[in-house]
């Protein structure tokens with residue numbers, strides 16, 4: 001359809017190669033601190049882009065990512081910990097069989113995290129999509145709390161409030177960014193397909209979508225389950241990055257952060273979510289200096305803990321005032337758009 | 350061959366009886382009109398046939414199977430497509446995407462096949478694009494295929510909604526006030542378009558319309574509703590001279 005298809009494909013491959021070169025440089029010359037931020041960026045891209053699929057693309061305002069991330073993190077961590085490590089950590093109650101004897105490679109554990117989380121998403125979708133609007137938000141919010149309570153109380157599976165420690169630090173730049181690129185690629189393709197179009201149709205007018213034969217319930221389930229799959233993988237990456245997880249890590253605050261990201265990026269825009277994930281993750285770190293004492297030459301400001309969050313919130317408020325639909329609205333960055341802006345033509349459509 | 354039968358349809362909203370004991374048979378290939386003053390219950394009849402409301406009483410049959418109680422998307426797949434009285438397009442999508450979506454319910458590609466763009470999906474996507482383009486040509490919108498649907502003027506939005514309905518491959522088309530807001534020229538074009546589409550796509554049409562000239566010219570049979578009750582039925586000629594119809598419409602003038 002698009003006469004610039006070839007060129008755009010080459011540009012995309014070129015962009016990915018450039019990213020790989022940057023990662024290589026960061027990996028060999030960057031500080032641990034830089035590498036950690038880069039890993040966080042990649043993981044938040046995965047989480048935000050998949051959350052955006054249900055909230056932005058399909059327009060179903062829901063609040064469950066912390067639950068999905070928790071399920072993914074626990075699943076993959078429990079699968080990579082060796083039987084020996086599990087025996088040592090589970091001090092209050094021993095880990096149940098067969099989890100106690102299983103240990104699989106990292107890649108397998110990530111896939112399992114995706115599948116298990118998708119399965120939970122699927123089960124949850126049935127009651128969730130019977131309700132709409134505010135109810136949907138409340139039910140999904142409750143789900144996050146339920147998962148946390150379960151994680152706290154199923155001592156023999158999750159080790160309860162003690163959490164899991166000593167998870168191998170398998171997550172590196174190649175894993176996190178590799179999977180971020182793969183996630184974005186797959187979700188973008190899905191959104192471009194007629195299934196994605198149907199999801200957008202549901203967002204704009206559900207009754208009209210039904211009138212053209214779209215089973216709204218089923219397409220919401222697809223979006224939700226897919227979202228859960230990738231959130232689960234993101235959770236697995238997170239667990240193997242921070243190496244210690246406990247139920248307190250997956251509070252509503254995580255969901256809230258992701259919500260800020262997808263709203264600031266522009267609900268429904270994949271590239272907006274990516275951009276905002278990077279800005280928020282990196283920006284949150286970059287603004288850290290605000291919490292520390294500052295010497296402004298003439299006078300000195302004592303460190304005010306929390307200053308960072310104040311400034312950060314102000315920036316977000318400004319984004320929402322001056323770009324009410326987020327940075328990109330529902331638009332997408334594309335090579336055609338860029339070449340148009342730069343005035344270097346390409347063939348017209 | 351009888352395509353659609355509605356038997357003793359009644360629709361209540363709380364204490365309000367919006368439609369009362371409504372009966373209808375439509376033969377394949379017919380163009381039937383449903384008229385009546387505002388609030389008579391015409392759109393409610395459409396909503397029952399199209400699966401948006403489950404009738405409080407009565408049965409609807411389409412090609413020998415009972416469809417009352419089925420969900421709207423199932424009824425569309427069974428072969429009944431509709432347009433809305435207040436146009437409902439997918440606002441942020443382009444004109445061609447609005448029509449392509451009509452084909453989505455008929456593709457065989459799975460979710461995975463479509464995401465991975467397997468050969469079957471590529472073929473089906475081409476079918477969707479070509480089909481949508483063909484329909485846009487039919488309704489005279491091929492020039493604006495890439496534009497945002499809501500940037501179109503009113504008359505074109507109505508025709509786009511018609512093309513979108515056709516994309517679902519219907520046998521029966523329900524048109525809710527298709528000429529509303531059109532000038533006489535556009536109305537005449539619409540009339541010719543509907544007649545042409547009926548032949549080319551082997552359609553049966555049930556339509557609601559207030560423009561009497563349009564209704565009398567295009568419909569073979571007309572049913573008149575007032576306060577949810579059928580007050581007359583017949584050919585355009587019979588309806589025009591029916592005293593009860595004249596009274597109902599005069600009543601509307603007085604009520605207004």
Ligand SMILES: Nc1ncnc2c1ncn2[C@@H]1O[C@H](COP(=O)(O)OP(=O)(O)O)[C@@H](O)[C@H]1O
Nearest residue numbers: 362365367385386387388389390391392393394
């Ligand atoms: N969902 C609904 N809930 C309550 N009342 C309704 C609903 N839909 C229609 N009505 C009422 O039913 C009556 C018929 O409405 P409608 O079918 O839209 O009339 P028409 O299309 O003939 O103008 C009106 O009094 C309207 O207010």
Ligand SMILES: [Mg+2]
Nearest residue numbers: 391392393434
């Ligand atoms: Mg009406």
